[in-house]
Amino acid sequence: MYDDALLITDAHRESLRYGPPRLCVNEGQVFLSFQVDNPTPWHITEYVQIYARLRQADGGVCERLIxxxxxxxxxxQQRTLHFYAEALSGQEASEAPGALSALLEVQIRSLSQLRSRLICRGHFEHL
Known part of the structure; x- marks a missing residue:
């Protein structure tokens, strides 16, 4: 369903599909949403970690679990997950773009493996 989705294999050797994340700002709160498709005949529970790669003031890059x-x-079935990223939110709506200016990439991981990612180029959706 997603051209840029990464395929992973669960314990039953079935593929799960993670759609690319969307980065949005709503009233100063930053959130991510992404879709997970489960084409298997089994009920699946996973815990996903959301990481941000951030540009540092000295020009380096750091990675932070957010x-x-x-x-x-x-x-x-499929499910869309919405995750508020307080670590990236500004105090007011006008500060949110500044808070995101250092954001280079958002990664969705499970079991320490990359599942999906969004390369940030200074743009995001306002809702």
Whole structure:
């Protein structure tokens, strides 16, 4: 379903599909949303970690865990997860773009493996 989704294999050797994350700002709060498709005949529960790669003032890059989310998907179903990233939110709506200016990439991981990512180029959606 997603051209840029990464395929992973679960314990039953079935593929799960993670859609690319969307980065949005709503009233100064930054959130991510991404879709998980479960084409398997099994109920699947995963815990995904959300990482941010950030540009540092000295020009270096750091990687920070900004949160995690439990994900349960019924057999043959899909689910969209929404995750508020308080670590990237500004105090007011006008500060959110500044808070995101150092954001280079958002990664969705499970079991320490990359599942999906968003390369940030200074743009995001306002809702």
């Amino acid at each position: 949160g995690w989310e439990g994900c349960q998907v019924a057999p043959g």
